[in-house]
Amino acid sequence: MQANESLILAIDLGTSGPKVALFTTKGLFLAGAVETVHLIFQPENGVEQDPREWWSAICAAVRRVLSEVPGAANRVVGIGVTTHWSGTVPLGANGEPLMNAILWMDARGARHVRKVTGGFPSFVGYGAYKLWTWVRKTGGIPGHSGKDSIAHILYLKQEQPDIYARTFKFLEPKDYINYKLTGRIVSTGETMTLHWVTDNRAINAIRYDEALLRMVGVDRAKLPDELVRSIDVIGELRPAAAADLGLGGQRVQVVASSPDLHTAAVGSGAVVDYAAHCYIGTSSWLSCHVPYKKTDVLHNMASLPSAIPGRYMLINEHEIAGAALNFVRTRFFWGEDALMINPPPADSFERLEAVAAAAAPGSGQVIFMPWLNGERSPVDDHTLRGGWCNLSLRTTRAELVRAVYEGVAFNTRWLQIYVEKFIGRRLENVRLVGGGARSNLWCQIHADVLQRPVLQVANPLHINTRGAAFLAALGLGFLRLADLDDCTPIAHVYEPQTKLAPLYDDLFGQFVELYKKLHGIYRHLNRYKGEDDHA
16 A cells, blocks of 8 residues: 555444545555444434534544544545434424434334324235335335334424424435535435335436325425435535534545445445345445345335445345344443442453354253334334243353344345245345454354354454445445455355254244244233333
8 A cells, every 4th residue: 555545534423423434546445443422212212312422532533543644634525424214303494413323222202103104905014005115116115113204203293393393404324425525415315215205216316206206295495405426426524523523624525435334235245236245334234236126015125225325235134133132241241239349341342252153053952032112024023022032040150142143134034035935036145244244253153043154254243344445445436346346355255054953943843833932922011112122
């Protein structure tokens, strides 16, 4: 790398905080930094964050990463931003948020979604005509969980009407950060998908649909006016934003980019049709690009517009993945209460992995259900809950921890069944990305449970920053789509251990049986409006 080579700054705002990274214009990772932000839990399954804290954390992370690469502050020529998807920032006319941002985990809009999507005759809880209309035009329909962006807006309209009335624009988190960078309010077709008010049938001409807007009862003027492509330049970095970030006075172009599901696909290098990647972060998904628009209503997945112009991508999501391990870490091993006053050590995840590795595959037949915040795919049920099954006095702590790793993998295998049915073919291999892919143990467990080779992508924690950098490089003309696979290094390939197939086949079968036996009980226990198990 030359000392004066141009650089791309990539920003990935995740649920736990921003990751930022510097890449060369050819996609080579140079340095990264991470900051944390806080979750704010509200009654009735509300989950929020402060957008001002987002910006402060992003600026701190950017300044730190710039200090790690000589002359970087004056060498950045482009910025790409990705964030968690299905969030809502109510922006006032003065350009400031009117309240905290509502996150993808927030389910307060569930009852309002059911009202606008219901009707007679009914199919899987949806009015048949409305279901047909939505699926035909968009590829999907607002989920019953109430966690889509449109559900947030409906919640505000019905329960916080003052905020709704004062809102100038409802922005996705990515679009809010791009607004902070450029002063321009725009979005992209794939970003707006979970508002369920765009006609996605013409993949190169996605537009708002007046009939869908009437069905949800949302004012079109409160949404971003313009929908651009993910690789389009939306403007230059404002001087005030450059000063906040610690960048020099050079011209820096900001590319529209995409949400995290989409940039993970791009950053994984799996950009050809049917090439799969599995993201393990706070949440998880198993996805691939496909050449067609299709919907599986029963299992809450569909091929929707992707970050790659003119292409569709299979979209699904598991509510909880890495968050299950963090839950165990902070609620059972380290905490701040009468039992323990020590915060988690810096190497706490490494310690958990060492403990889990000490247990035999199968975790002594202990099964962990990772549905700590409900589930979206392959079942859409916000009342599902998690826990261990089959504990005994002989159960060890190592088995409890390993069961968490295996339970997340069982959930991925559950999704894999319906992904392969959706695409009509067997997945040849799966690229594992996200923070969870740093775990060699988790990669091997996924290979064994899925019974597919798992490709561990290098620097998996920065998969979304890589994807955002790739989109910026495509938009600025530094890369072509065909270059991305070669620009994505694979750290290791984990082959499935065939001797473990009978064990994991049996445990996976019981994992699905647990859902069948328990989901009715969970629905009964969590039926109350005031129920809130986040606190």
